[in-house]
Amino acid sequence: MRFEFQPIGLCRSPYTDKFGIPRQPRLVTAAEARIELLAPYDREEAFAGLEGFSHVWLLFVFHQDCLEAGWRAQVRPPRLGGRDKVGVFASRSPYRPNPIGISAVAQHGLERQGKGQGKGLALRIAGADLLDGTPILDIKPYVPYADAIADAEGGFANTPPQARFQVGFSEDAQRQLAEQDADGRLRLRALIEEVIAQDPRPGYMDRYPERRVFVLQLYALEIHWWIDGERALVTRVHPVQPATGSKTGL
Structure with missing residues (x-):
């Protein structure tokens, strides 16, 4: 089976080079960014009700280098000092069979840079860990009772850096x-x-x-x-x- 997806928008972030991007979302709270929506998804009605949610999930593509590099069965996570290997499915490495990532970020509402439909609609976000230009596949509300698991165990990344x-x-x-x-x-x-x-x-x-x-x-x-x-x-x-x-x- 094969599936094709089109991005709904592009992330515009401070991170114009991979060196310096935080290794997880919300570690750098001063990182303000926005998701610029692409047509036909640049419509306010598509976001009706989102104002009640403080955070959203972003599904995105690791688009730089990873698409051509292919996947790796084992990777060296930075959390382990870049020395020890773990399986790719026990990591958040970008070198995956399908180079798709997910990040939970704060959302600060919509903004439009011009007047009228299709004139620069964007979702403002904070705490992003995405390279500038990252294609966004989907945006979903973060639902605390379902998404926050109080007794979850974090393996080799059990505590924040x-x-x-x-x-x-x-x-x-x-x-x-x-x-x-x-x-x-x-x-x-x-x-x-x-x-x-x-x-x-x-x-x-x-x-x-x-x-x-x-x-x-x-x-x-x-x-x-x-x-x-x-x-x-x-x-x-x-x-x-x-x-x-x-x-x-x-």
Whole structure:
């Protein structure tokens, strides 16, 4: 049997590169995004009643690299330091027989950028862990009595990850932050702090303690930072060059 699905929308998020995306939803609460609905699904009546739900499930496609890479029977989850293997069905690895993911995120209602049907209808969300441009297959309300299982066991991921680093900003970085997010709309400082505090590096990086300088991309900005023990210092925030970055439209 074969099935074909069409996306109902695209996610527009701060994460314009895979490095830096949190490994689970809602770990970075400052990550605000939106689902831009595609026709014919860009209709307010399709969302009637959703205002009573605080969170939604997003079903999406791991569209970058995974479609061509195929699936793997065993994977190395970052939670296990990128060393130990588990079965793909005991993980949330993107390298699955069908590269489909699911995330529970906060929803903050609909917005329309223009007037009239089909003029930029989007669902605002927060706490996303999706790459900018991710195709969305479906949106479902999160129902607490059915979806939250109080006595569930989480296997090797039974507790939430703890913040790894205390994050600071150099004087230059603070000035550049003020320039790039003058009105605070992007919540850029909080976003950078939360992303880096979670330690976005691959699990195997502990094998390379001499590597201390890193660069990640949020929106159309490069964030330069270095680590010293349990401290991370952001040293530079500047626009990416046109050849290496793209704007998210947020």
